[in-house]
Amino acid sequence: MTATIIYGNQLAETLRVKMKEEIVNLKRKGIDPKLTVVLIGDHPASKSYVSGKQKAADYIGMDSELIQLPAETTEAELLSLIDQLNQDTVVDGILVQLPLPAHIDEQLVIEAIRPSKDVDGFHPINIGKMMTNQDTFLPCTPYGILTMLKLYDIDIAGKHAVVIGRSNIVGKPIGQLLLNENATVTYCHSKTANMKELVQLADIVIVAVGRARMIDRSYIKKGATVIDVGINRLDDGTLTGDVDFDSVKEQASYLTPVPKGVGPMTITMLLKNTIKAAINHAQK
Numbered sequence: 001m002t003a004t005i006i007y008g009n010q011l012a013e014t015l016r017v018k019m020k021e022e023i024v025n026l027k028r029k030g031i032d033p034k035l036t037v038v039l040i041g042d043h044p045a046s047k048s049y050v051s052g053k054q055k056a057a058d059y060i061g062m063d064s065e066l067i068q069l070p071a072e073t074t075e076a077e078l079l080s081l082i083d084q085l086n087q088d089t090v091v092d093g094i095l096v097q098l099p100l101p102a103h104i105d106e107q108l109v110i111e112a113i114r115p116s117k118d119v120d121g122f123h124p125i126n127i128g129k130m131m132t133n134q135d136t137f138l139p140c141t142p143y144g145i146l147t148m149l150k151l152y153d154i155d156i157a158g159k160h161a162v163v164i165g166r167s168n169i170v171g172k173p174i175g176q177l178l179l180n181e182n183a184t185v186t187y188c189h190s191k192t193a194n195m196k197e198l199v200q201l202a203d204i205v206i207v208a209v210g211r212a213r214m215i216d217r218s219y220i221k222k223g224a225t226v227i228d229v230g231i232n233r234l235d236d237g238t239l240t241g242d243v244d245f246d247s248v249k250e251q252a253s254y255l256t257p258v259p260k261g262v263g264p265m266t267i268t269m270l271l272k273n274t275i276k277a278a279i280n281h282a283q284k
């Protein structure tokens with residue numbers, strides 16, 4: 001048995017083409033979604049993420065703006081900028097690229113963004129709404145994963161999902177979304193004692209750790225669905241996931257690659273959230 005490979009880049013392309021049409025239709029109705037991205041400093045990975053977001057917005061015809069500020073920007077200056085963007089009726093989505101320089105309190109910044117413009121879905125109000133299964137902006141990576149599972153008609157209800165990793169941006173929220181979809185969810189993390197035995201029970205495995213190829217086929221139940229969130233750069237410069245792709249593809253029924261898997265879906269869901277924000281703002 002060889003797994004069906006879920007190419008997130010292809011799904012993302014299909015979704016982006018649809019969004020392009022949606023933007024044209026919205027503009028006809030006078031709704032012009034706008035995303036503002038704030039980048040502090042010149043962290044190379046952050047710069048590349050931000051440019052990917054800008055390109056994707058351009059591709060679908062979404063208005064996007066990049067505000068780039070020096071690494072020495074103070075917390076007060078950033079909070080004042082966010083306040084300005086909160087008030088600006090033209091701006092629908094605000095994304096402050098993380099991580100921030102150490103002298104800025106990240107949580108304070110996240111909480112300063114108006115929840116109706118929090119297209120990253122990190123504000124505690126939006127997280128609370130996600131926990132209680134209300135309509136909200138879902139965090140982009142988990143939202144992308146859920147969308148992939150649904151587009152492939154992968155059963156979630158009643159299945160056992162094991163999530164490896166418990167970060168606020170990936171692990172915790174994807175577990176919650178799968179629970180909302182009636183999966184039985186187990187979280188594993190660096191202190192989990194019997195991780196392999198737990199993962200072996202899973203129908204769906206989500207791996208979000210950041211350790212190259214840590215999960216090989218010996219962890220995976222035959223026929224399981226395996227979603228690899230990890231992005232790791234090897235010494236030779238190549239990118240690889242947290243899953244040993246060649247070994248796991250012989251055991252799983254569905255598997256995502258790295259690159260071309262979860263990553264492109266993450267950016268797509270950011271665009272989707274921004275369109276949603278614009279529609280919500282227009283209705284108010």
Ligand code: NDP
Nearest residue numbers: 141165166167170189190208209210229230231262263266
């Ligand atoms: P974090 O570093 O915030 O979290 C990593 C998690 O893995 C923690 O919960 C940690 O446990 C757990 N962990 C670490 N070592 C082990 C281990 N040996 N066994 C089990 N669990 C372990 O990472 P993120 O969630 O932000 O990202 C995870 C990966 O996903 C990274 O490679 C990142 O680059 C990638 N990523 C990809 C995205 C995409 O769009 N494709 C988006 C976001 C992230 P503990 O809590 O106990 O420390």
